[in-house]
Amino acid sequence: MEIPYIVVDQLTPSQQQVWNTYFGDADRPRYIEEGIWRRTQEEATADQSCWSGGDDARRRLIHYRYRYGLVPTTAAPAIGLTDLYLYHSVTAPAGEITAHEDALRAALAVGGWKRAPGGTLWIRRDLKCKLTQFTLHPQDAVARRKLPQNYRSLDVQITSAQYAPPPAVRQRPWEVLATGIRVKDQRGTPTVVPDLSVLADHLPFQVEIGCGTSVEANIPPLHRLHEIYRVTDRQGDGPHEHRFTLSPTSDPLLHEVLTEPEEKTDEFTEMFRACFLAEPTPAMHALKDLHDAGHLVGPVITNNFDVLAARAGLEECFMRRYDQAVPDVEWVAGAKALLVVGLHADRRKVQARARERGFKVVYLDPEGFWHDGQFKPYPLEGPQDEDLVCRKPAAEGLPELVNVLAKATN
Structure with missing residues (x-):
């Protein structure tokens, strides 16, 4: 596989402008795509996780970090993947780890990787792969984590040949692991409202958006990443929880990467490609109209990495970070409500902080999705007793709100 790996070829002049304005010279490194999953087997x-007792302590960590940049071609420039970093660490009973390493060595042979002197490093054109087995993982030793005596760990690091991950990058998944598992919110009994006209009594308001607005722009939902990185044994397209992928002998991710790296890299870059090619939706333009009218104040609080709010002309406050457990939110003096659009898991507790400030919290979300001609419920996690829920998609609810507030102020 060759690095740079072309992700979007032959950019038009307008696409080059989008890159330069929102990706290449942005206020945060939007040319970096990063994700971490930690799955642990515990009560x-x-x-x-299928935990059944103290001898079940399997663990799987996935950390990826990709860098994209403009790549010159014979015609117009392209966007290419210039640095690739994939870290896969599993901890399991010794027999499973041995079988896992044997299977990986076989996959390396099938994929045409060449073993470098020393025995732990393999090379395939512009990629390198390193396997390291531990009786006691150094990170467990430092953290004084106790695992069953017969457990072992195997780390696999796949990178582009010229990239050497700095210590801060290598440490990041272990820092996330140390924060413990995410405790889900307990849903209260919110009031269901037919539309967002209630916000007329709570102006101005701030807004937080999730991937629902991105899905309307034809960006794959976040559970697509779970499928690509085999986070669960999910079947079908529904965003429901399934069993974690924890046993290394039933984990297909590395086999896919090692045997067909070009095909798997195309999947790895799928989300970034979709985000770059997407266009601001009617919902985003409605948010801009609400902002221009003075009804929406402050930056758009978002977990999304598609830059669509910024491309619609709005300031963003980006929350999906690994360097801050609770990222700062720019609260605006005089704001009276928080509108939460298409966000299911409140990982950063923005809504809780809004309630502490006395905000009315209003959700816009259909609380379900259509699949194979059937509407399947997908309840929100965060709403509490005093909150309001409007069960409409953003593309419908936000333009309606623009019209309602325009009539109310005329």
Whole structure:
């Protein structure tokens, strides 16, 4: 596989401008795509991890970090993947780890990787792969984590040949692991409202958006990443929880990467490609109209990395970070409500902080999705007793709000 790996070829002049304005010279490194999953087998995760007792302590960490940049071609420039970093660490009973390493060595042979002197490094054109087995993982030793005596760990690091991950990058998944599992919110009994006209009594308001607005722009939902990185044994397209992928002998991710790296890299870059090619939706333009009218104040609080709010002319406050457990939110003096659009898991507790400030919290979300001609419920996690829920998609609810508030102020 060759690096740079072309992700979007032959950019038009307008696409080059989008790159330069929102990706290449942005206020945060939007040319970096990063994700971390930590899955552990313990009593608190028994439903998904199949934990049954103290001897069940399997663990799987996935950390990826990709860098994109403009790549010159014979015609117009392209966007290419210039740095690739994929870290995969599993901890399991010794027999599973041995079988896992044997299977990986076989996959390396099938994929045409060449073993470098020393025995732990393999090379395939512009990629390198390193396997390291531990009786006691150094990170467990430092953290004084106790694992069953017969457990072992195997780390696999796949990078582009010229990239050497700095210590801060290598440490990041272990810092996330140390924060413990995410405790889900307990939903209260919110009031269901037919539309967002209630916000007329709570102006101005701030807004937080999730991937629902991105899906309307034809960006894959976040559970697509779970499928690509085999986070669960999910079947079909529904965003429901399934069992964690924890046993290394039934984990297909590395086999896919090692045997067909070009095909798997195309999947790895799928989300970034979709985000770059997407256009601001009617919902985003409605938010801009609400902002221009003075009804929406402050930056758009978002977990999304598609830059669509910024491309619609709005300031963004980006929350999906690994360097801050609770990222700062720019609260605006005089704001009276928080509108939450298409966001299901409140990982950063923005809504809780809004309630503490006395905000009315209003959700816009259909609380379900259509699949194979059937509407399947997908309840929100965060709403509490005093909150309001409007069960409409953003593309419908936000333009309606623009019209309602325009009539109310005329």
